[in-house]
Amino acid sequence: MNDPISNNERAEVLAQALPYIKRYTGKTVVIKYGGSAMVNEKLKMQVMKDIVLSWLIGIKVVLIHGGGPEISDLMEKIGKTPLFIDGLRVTDKETVEIAQMALSGKVNKSLVNLIEVTGGKSVGLSGVDARLIEAEAKDEKLGFVGKIISIDTRVITDLLDNNYIPVISTIGCDKKGNIYNINADTAAAYIAGALGAERLIMMTDIAGILKDKNDPSSLIPEITVGEARTLRENGVIGGGMIPKVECCIQAIEQGVRNVVIMDGRVPHSILMELLTDEGAGTMVTGGKQV
Numbered sequence: 001m002n003d004p005i006s007n008n009e010r011a012e013v014l015a016q017a018l019p020y021i022k023r024y025t026g027k028t029v030v031i032k033y034g035g036s037a038m039v040n041e042k043l044k045m046q047v048m049k050d051i052v053l054s055w056l057i058g059i060k061v062v063l064i065h066g067g068g069p070e071i072s073d074l075m076e077k078i079g080k081t082p083l084f085i086d087g088l089r090v091t092d093k094e095t096v097e098i099a100q101m102a103l104s105g106k107v108n109k110s111l112v113n114l115i116e117v118t119g120g121k122s123v124g125l126s127g128v129d130a131r132l133i134e135a136e137a138k139d140e141k142l143g144f145v146g147k148i149i150s151i152d153t154r155v156i157t158d159l160l161d162n163n164y165i166p167v168i169s170t171i172g173c174d175k176k177g178n179i180y181n182i183n184a185d186t187a188a189a190y191i192a193g194a195l196g197a198e199r200l201i202m203m204t205d206i207a208g209i210l211k212d213k214n215d216p217s218s219l220i221p222e223i224t225v226g227e228a229r230t231l232r233e234n235g236v237i238g239g240g241m242i243p244k245v246e247c248c249i250q251a252i253e254q255g256v257r258n259v260v261i262m263d264g265r266v267p268h269s270i271l272m273e274l275l276t277d278e279g280a281g282t283m284v285t286g287g288k289q290v
Contacts, residue, residue, distance in 0.1 A: 024057075026060070029061055034184050089181065127169070261284070262280040
């Protein structure tokens with residue numbers, strides 16, 4: 001079958017990407033990936049190709065992942081029923097051990113392996129390694145669900161300086177050695193802020209922030225922190241989008257230049273966001289309110 005794209009067209013696409021490559025070369029971009037965005041192996045491979053290509057053109061990529069479905073699957077395999085309160089997993093001692101196995105073992109190493117076979121150099125970490133994420137219990141009724149106290153980015157910057165892609169599972173610990181499961185969106189916001197990232201990309205299962213949640217064509221391409229707060233107060237931003245938008249605001253207030261919420265199920269959405277005018281999803285910026 002003949003390639004539908006000619007060599008001239010391919011060269012033109014690359015030439016048009018040059019200004020964006022110049023903009024991001026040497027900059028840090030944090031990508032949050034996981035859960036509903038990791039819907040199949042083919043799509044995961046496309047995401048890893050985007051990440052490796054971004055790394056090859058000089059972007060310092062940090063990949064942070066969740067894996068709620070994998071935790072639930074492993075719990076069910078051993079006969080344990082997942083329980084949630086206000087969208088947060090109730091995490092007893094056995095459940096946090098399961099979460100650590102699923103996230104820091106299965107999910108983390110599978111993503112590292114995909115990056116490596118795609119041509120990248122990657123090292124998998126959890127928040128426990130080098131005490132990257134220090135945490136404490138968020139709420140007694142939730143058990144070992146963590147609230148972030150501090151981020152130590154030294155192990156991340158060491159890896160970036162040595163041209164590796166850090167892949168981080170969001171398991172944290174306290175000074176006594178207790179292990180905590182931490183919301184991946186929240187961890188991504190804190191880590192991106194601590195790194196002073198140029199951009200945080202939040203990969204989800206929706207197109208971005210919508211004026212009408214039932215109308216994908218009502219996507220808001222760009223919004224300020226102040227405008228996002230107004231939409232939340234007016235009920236336009238609701239449900240599961242509220243904590244994601246709060247994480248975006250948190251990241252910007254901690255020093256991230258801008259945050260993008262986008263549909264991680266769309267092929268090559270990372271490259272569309274970084275290397276084209278149109279971008280992908282909704283960009284949240286500080287605007288005049290920060």
